[in-house]
Amino acid sequence: MTRISSISLRRVLDSRGNATVEADVLTDSGGFGRAAAPSGASTGEYEAIELPAKEAIANAREHAVPRLVDSVYAGDQRAVDNTLRAADGTDNFSEIGANSAVAISMAAAKAGADTLGAPLYQHLGGAFRGDNFPIPLGNVVGGGEHAKDATDIQEFLSAPVGAPSVEEAVFANAAVHARIGDIFDERGIGAGKGDEGAWAPPISDEEAFEIVDEAVSEVADEVGFEIKFGLDMAAAEMYEGGAYQYSDGEKSTDEQIEYVADLVEEYDLAYVEDPLDENDYEAFAELTDQVGDQTLICGDDLFVTNVSRLQDGIDAGAANSILIKPNQIGSLSDTFDAIELAVKHGYKTIISHRSGETEDTTIAHLAVATDADYIKTGTVAGERTAKLNELIRIADDAV
Ligand SMILES: O=C(O)[C@@H](CO)OP(=O)(O)O
Numbered sequence: 001m002t003r004i005s006s007i008s009l010r011r012v013l014d015s016r017g018n019a020t021v022e023a024d025v026l027t028d029s030g031g032f033g034r035a036a037a038p039s040g041a042s043t044g045e046y047e048a049i050e051l052p053a054k055e056a057i058a059n060a061r062e063h064a065v066p067r068l069v070d071s072v073y074a075g076d077q078r079a080v081d082n083t084l085r086a087a088d089g090t091d092n093f094s095e096i097g098a099n100s101a102v103a104i105s106m107a108a109a110k111a112g113a114d115t116l117g118a119p120l121y122q123h124l125g126g127a128f129r130g131d132n133f134p135i136p137l138g139n140v141v142g143g144g145e146h147a148k149d150a151t152d153i154q155e156f157l158s159a160p161v162g163a164p165s166v167e168e169a170v171f172a173n174a175a176v177h178a179r180i181g182d183i184f185d186e187r188g189i190g191a192g193k194g195d196e197g198a199w200a201p202p203i204s205d206e207e208a209f210e211i212v213d214e215a216v217s218e219v220a221d222e223v224g225f226e227i228k229f230g231l232d233m234a235a236a237e238m239y240e241g242g243a244y245q246y247s248d249g250e251k252s253t254d255e256q257i258e259y260v261a262d263l264v265e266e267y268d269l270a271y272v273e274d275p276l277d278e279n280d281y282e283a284f285a286e287l288t289d290q291v292g293d294q295t296l297i298c299g300d301d302l303f304v305t306n307v308s309r310l311q312d313g314i315d316a317g318a319a320n321s322i323l324i325k326p327n328q329i330g331s332l333s334d335t336f337d338a339i340e341l342a343v344k345h346g347y348k349t350i351i352s353h354r355s356g357e358t359e360d361t362t363i364a365h366l367a368v369a370t371d372a373d374y375i376k377t378g379t380v381a382g383e384r385t386a387k388l389n390e391l392i393r394i395a396d397d398a399v
């Protein structure tokens with residue numbers, strides 16, 4: 001029996017030192033699941049609403065917990081998530097908070113898996129999952145909203161596209177991160193780290209491109225397989241007054257499209273996330289038309305893991321891949337719906353962490369369960385390695 005017998009909610013720390021929501025779900029037969037909500041800094045305008053942790057917990061205790069306990073089966077994910085939606089009563093979880101909702105949704109999934117004695121990825125994805133692994137995109141240099149006085153572009157991402165195993169891919173990204181640290185030392189550049197553990201150097205984007213390119217090719221030579229790199233431009237954060245604001249001037253939308261297309265060409269980029277503003281489907285479509293056969297153009301703030309925004313993108317031909325963040329939409333069922341729609345229309349899927357994270361490893365299981373093409377979950381910091389190490393364990397059949 002997987003009927004939920006109790007739900008506890010508490011405030012815990014995230015990696016930025018902010019409060020977030022952790023949920024424990026217990027079932028009649030002793031199944032147990034624990035999960036915590038992550039939190040974004042460069043959040044999309046259309047994301048589900050994160051409430052202050054105390055408020056989210058109080059509201060979920062009042063509205064959601066009584067509806068779930070003794071009534072809903074933890075193994076029945078749709079029922080759990082429909083109950084969360086009904087208890088909330090809004091379309092963006094602004095009543096109980098997407099942070100409470102996603103923590104309960106993920107904890108229920110883990111309790112369901114525990115009751116079955118199955119690993120989470122198998123409970124979510126079925127018996128035939130566990131052989132295919134996503135390519136990890138590793139944030140190695142960054143700035144934007146994740147670090148002050150660093151690059152304009154939010155994330156430079158190592159992409160070990162030729163790695164023969166997930167383990168080798170994870171170690172390749174760590175080697176790229178380390179090599180970049182050495183290059184900074186050689187050049188006398190003092191760099192701290194941003195919210196996700198990437199280097200946050202006080203250099204221009206241009207210099208960052210040159211350094212990341214050098215590090216990636218050196219490590220590729222060492223390990224003997226292909227490593228490319230990509231970007232999260234988080235361009236909605238730069239878009240102000242009808243133009244993209246860079247430290248050395250602004251670019252119109254047409255100039256931004258040309259700039260990104262040139263970067264794809266020059267650096268053979270594997271991936272470009274949010275190169276344009278979150279409201280500009282048309283510009284996304286134009287760029288996708290120009291370079292979509294050479295690289296992934298990914299919508300994060302553009303789609304916010306939301307099926308209706310994704311459908312608009314599909315109709316417009318905007319992007320060819322989607323970033324998937326369960327807390328952007330608030331439940332695992334909604335997350336699965338977005339993935340299913342993406343796959344149906346040939347969009348690649350990238351399961352992603354947030355800049356504020358905990359030691360929770362749900363997204364590693366989600367990526368394997370859904371056969372995702374990529375996972376973006378950092379490179380070195382503990383809350384990032386929690387997910388990367390979990391992928392290695394899943395590959396080793398040790399979860
Ligand atoms: O923009 C992003 O893709 C994410 C994760 O890297 O950042 P944040 O969680 O701050 O939105």
Ligand SMILES: [Mg+2]
Nearest residue numbers: 232273274300
């Ligand atoms: Mg992003």
